Amino acid sequence: MIHECGQFLPLSTTLTYLLSSAAPGPKSISVTRWQTLLYNSANAKCIRTTKQLHAYTITSGLLLSPKSTHLLSLLASAYALGGQIVVARYLFDKSPDRTFFSYKTMIRMCAEDGSSHKALKLFAEMLESGRYKPDNYTFPFVVRACGDSLLPQLGTAVHGLALVSGYGSDTFTANCLLAMYMNVGDREGAKRVFDAMEEPTIVSWNTMISGYFRNDSAKEALMLFRKMVDGGVETDAATVVSVLPACGFLKDLELGREVHLLVIKKGLGKKVSVRNALVDMYVKCGKMDEARSVFDKIIEKDVVTWTTMIHGYSLNGDIRSALGLCQLMQFEGVKPNAVTLASLLASCANLPNLKLGKCLHGWALRQRLESDVNVETALIDLYAKCKCMRLSFKVFFKTSKTRTVPWNAILSGCIYNVLAEEAIELFREMLLEGVKPNDATFKSLLPAFAVQADMQQAMSLHSYLIRSGFILRTEIATGLVDIYCKCGNLKSGHRVFSGVPLKKRDIVLWSALIAGYGTHGHGEIVLSLFYDMVQSGIRPNEVTFTSVLHACSHAGMVDDGLSLFNFIYGSFPLCLRTNHYTCMVDLLGRAGRLEEAHELIKSMPFQPSPTVWGALLGACAIHENVELGEEAAKWLFELEPANTGNYVLMGNIYAALGRWKDAENVRHRMNEVGLLKSPAHSVIEVRKPA
């Protein structure tokens, strides 16, 4: 009993004394006395004492007295605090009279145990009874339970209740609210709470920083860290392990080094986790030397330390160093785990190196790590990238198939190996098995539907996306727009586009629709969509310009194309790339405005690429313009002497005008650079009259 209760020895002694000296029976120990004993036993988390007390309540008939009905709920609390949550719940459910203490304890233990729904149910019951008011030891756990059950609306309601109950300025409650909002992905909600806090503690700052990072706002995380340091707020180990991943993600080496200095200055490096985070930061920033020097200084390396470093070498394609380190790690008595292995396998997949991958697969079997999801997923991916879909499927069929990741791996594997139809079939099976797809699933799957361009399939996918709610995600709606456009059904594509609320329309979505209309030759619609987009406040980029210019070119809308080009030139001059000029030269050239095309090339702010001259030469071939053709050819023969197409085009221009001698010269020139072996030269000869 001593070892179990630790410093609470007096409690057990008291109990032993009472039980041995007094005769059993409810009257021998007063109710108040019992109450104290139960409280003490609960707070001491001493399950053995609790069990003794429980036994006594049964044999003595203690609970039969009307004065002691509340004792059962206290007993339940004692069990709960002792870690026996199931027994606790059973007893608590039977308790006729539940005390405030027992409610609080049960709520807390349920929340910590992961039974957040039960915790919320108890809280609701407590409120309904109207006997007790939640306090500063209640709200934190209830808030946490809301976050764990992913019930943000309920969380907000509890937040409101905490405010009206006067716990708005309670630090613990506020910190839990921060964590809750961050856990459900509500950065704004968290920020509101944070801004309203009079004195945020280290914990508040840390929660915000890590929350921002976890919610894809690494930039905000770093900005907050800056503000924290500049504001003179203390930082601790949790701060640095929250901020370092963000530095790594953004490759912000400068700030990463600053954090490193902070770690040294404050002596935070005693913890392995801090040093591991440093190694990881350097790895992610691509600074393997610095990562290694931090790594080498860690005396007590754990699996994570080794794995982080191994992963670093893997990422850099240095599989030799990665394997060497893996061996060294085992020499030092640290066993690689599934993560280590998955990292090595991923490296084999990216190289790709099938032979080594197979060796590692064998090793995984011997280490009994083969049935770990991470390893399985890495193996599926490995074999797919090595174009061994048979092996990929073999691994896949052995997986438990209840989790989403292996499905995603096999789907993306199929698509990598141009098995779009199989991917779609697998997706159907996945749904039948009741596995929930996620964003990553659609990221690889939607292109498969676009490749198939099957209207029937597109429609059934569309209905699924509506039913499952995935259509609400802009990236997914974008994929669907693309699919419909590829099917040639622009109307349906446009309808999906219109279904996305104005605020959620991003550049990618607009571009998908614009490109769709563009490839089908609807130049005018493309232009009006483009101006609509700019009007709605979205800044177009190079990709948009390319597709709009292409559309103009495709539809032969020369003047519209020109005015658009001038618009870009005036508003976004830095966005202009070679391919935009190529597009314009092509557009003007086709229309026979060769001089203008030439002028445009001469006005280019950078060296015209062969593609630009190629477009001009092509246009000259159509319009049989020797002068400009020669100008273009002069550049092209210089820039890409091995491109037969250029000689053919130029030869054709001469031939068309009956200048056989010049045509012959071009042929000679091609001969000189050793291209005559190529079959393309015959084109010139074919057009030569007998």
Added chain:
DNA sequence: CTAGGGTTAG
């Protein structure tokens, strides 16, 4: 009595 923190993968 309570709150925040690292490594893989999609």
